[in-house]
Amino acid sequence: MVIQDKEKFLIDEENTIETALFKIENNNHRCLIVLNANKKVVGTISDGDIRKALLKHRLLSTPIKEVMNNNFIWLNKDSIDKAKEIFNNLHIFIIPIIDDKNNLEEIIDCY
Amino acid sequence: MRHIMFITGSRGEYGYIRPILNIIKNRPDIKYSIVATNLHLLPNFGSSINFFEADGLKVSHEIYMAMDGRTATSMSKSLGIFLTSITDILHNEKPDIVLISGDRGEQLMAAIAAAHMNIIVAHIQAGEVSGNIDGLTRHAIARYAHIHFASNEDAYQRLIKSGEQPFRVHKVGAPQLDDFLLNKIASKKEVIDYFHINENEPIMLLVQHPVTEQCDKAYEQMSITLKALSRFKYQTIQIYPNNDAGSTSIQEAFNSLRGPWLKIERSVSRELYAGLMKIASVIIGNSSSGILEAPCFELPAINIGRRQEGRLQGKNVINVDYDEESIYNAINLALSAEFKAGLKGIKNPYGDGLSSERIVNILSGIVIDEKLLYKKLTF
Numbered sequence: 001m002v003i004q005d006k007e008k009f010l011i012d013e014e015n016t017i018e019t020a021l022f023k024i025e026n027n028n029h030r031c032l033i034v035l036n037a038n039k040k041v042v043g044t045i046s047d048g049d050i051r052k053a054l055l056k057h058r059l060l061s062t063p064i065k066e067v068m069n070n071n072f073i074w075l076n077k078d079s080i081d082k083a084k085e086i087f088n089n090l091h092i093f094i095i096p097i098i099d100d101k102n103n104l105e106e107i108i109d110c111y
Numbered sequence: 112m113r114h115i116m117f118i119t120g121s122r123g124e125y126g127y128i129r130p131i132l133n134i135i136k137n138r139p140d141i142k143y144s145i146v147a148t149n150l151h152l153l154p155n156f157g158s159s160i161n162f163f164e165a166d167g168l169k170v171s172h173e174i175y176m177a178m179d180g181r182t183a184t185s186m187s188k189s190l191g192i193f194l195t196s197i198t199d200i201l202h203n204e205k206p207d208i209v210l211i212s213g214d215r216g217e218q219l220m221a222a223i224a225a226a227h228m229n230i231i232v233a234h235i236q237a238g239e240v241s242g243n244i245d246g247l248t249r250h251a252i253a254r255y256a257h258i259h260f261a262s263n264e265d266a267y268q269r270l271i272k273s274g275e276q277p278f279r280v281h282k283v284g285a286p287q288l289d290d291f292l293l294n295k296i297a298s299k300k301e302v303i304d305y306f307h308i309n310e311n312e313p314i315m316l317l318v319q320h321p322v323t324e325q326c327d328k329a330y331e332q333m334s335i336t337l338k339a340l341s342r343f344k345y346q347t348i349q350i351y352p353n354n355d356a357g358s359t360s361i362q363e364a365f366n367s368l369r370g371p372w373l374k375i376e377r378s379v380s381r382e383l384y385a386g387l388m389k390i391a392s393v394i395i396g397n398s399s400s401g402i403l404e405a406p407c408f409e410l411p412a413i414n415i416g417r418r419q420e421g422r423l424q425g426k427n428v429i430n431v432d433y434d435e436e437s438i439y440n441a442i443n444l445a446l447s448a449e450f451k452a453g454l455k456g457i458k459n460p461y462g463d464g465l466s467s468e469r470i471v472n473i474l475s476g477i478v479i480d481e482k483l484l485y486k487k488l489t490f
Contacts, residue, residue, distance in 0.1 A: 102371060
């Protein structure tokens with residue numbers, strides 16, 4: 001499904017783990033899409049990424065960019081039909097749809 | 112019991128000492144200690160200190176040294192921080208030998224401190240040529256080192272010519288190749304799953320560091336390489352640069368020019384990096400790994416600019432300047448069937464997989480006496 005209220009799923013890479021947790025708490029999808037200052041998609045951050053960071057004694061004030069997943073799954077407009085297969089195989093909750101310059105076009109979720 | 116202290120500041124240096132540590136940790140006659148510093152401790156560069164624990168190795172001392180800013184000034188000042196800290200550690204630990212690797216500033220600081228304190232300095236990857244400030248640092252280390260480990264004849268001769276006594280110089284090969292040649296590498300499937308690789312398309316590996324004396328050009332240089340790569344738009348895996356002056360500009364360049372074809376990783380384990388080299392179609396940039404390590408995998412390397420200038424090279428290396436068209440043409444050449452065919456069965460000029468054993472034997476057996484400690488320069 002294409003998500004309408006994208007803002008709930010976006011976070012700037014300079015924001016903190018604490019801010020990310022608040023946003024995740026409110027979006028019910030366990031994950032956020034991370035943007036840099038140029039508004040390009042640069043990563044994702046999930047509950048699990050934050051858990052790993054906290055176990056390594058990172059602080060709630062640590063910037064997202066230091067703990068996010070750089071090596072994230074994405075699709076583009078032409079490959080969007082692969083989403084179902086990815087959701088089934090990889091147990092992730094949202095996928096960013098990006099253009100050829102990493103600008104965000106849509107977000108789709110697994111529901 | 113002989114006590115050997117290892118100094119390591121980056122993922123690359125860890126690759127040098129890891130096979131040596133893996134032998135030493137099972138040797139009852141040798142005690143090791145590890146001093147981890149610089150990039151190993153920085154979250155922004157992947158906190159590679161975690162690799163030690165994963166390998167069952169104990170880090171004895173962590174020294175934070177990197178001042179923020181990543182300019183020529185912050186680099187130099189950071190070295191001062193390390194020099195004062197390592198001096199205290201040497202004073203308290205009193206190792207028999209300090210093992211230095213490569214050509215970085217923190218290694219030189221450890222060599223200076225140890226030599227002043229009458230502790231034997233041994234140096235891995237001694238005598239080679241590399242560009243920028245690192246090349247000068249490597250040969251400055253040689254003046255302080257009591258034992259030199261050269262990886263090839265070229266490096267051996269250069270040490271002798273630069274005034275080192277022949278009994279100090281040992282030709283042993285490059286230990287960082289031992290893990291690769293003994294096949295300690297991640298499987299194809301692990302690499303493909305980790306990086307979400309599409310097997311039906313060429314795989315480009317990009318490792319480009321700033322060149323210290325051209326740090327004002329780092330943004331432009333990174334942009335040129337990325338523009339050449341973006342003409343292919345093949346999946347490209349870029350590993351973060353080191354934190355030398357210019358590093359921030361490199362990150363700015365890939366953040367503004369990135370597209371979905373570019374995957375960026377902060378730090379990957381040695382096994383994964385080796386597995387990636389094994390399946391990659393070409394390695395691009397200015398990392399020494401294209402010259403030293405890529406031949407083990409018959410992997411074409413496009414070496415850009417002058418960071419590795421003068422270094423002994425195998426047939427896998429294509430040298431180009433920072434010019435979009437030249438890089439583009441070099442990539443096409445590297446991907447061609449003829450070029451790949453020419454690399455079948457090539458021998459790596461830097462090693463045969465047994466270097467770390469030779470190094471451990473010398474470190475454990477060498478007699479520490481006045482002859483070893485008091486250096487005479489032959490020039």
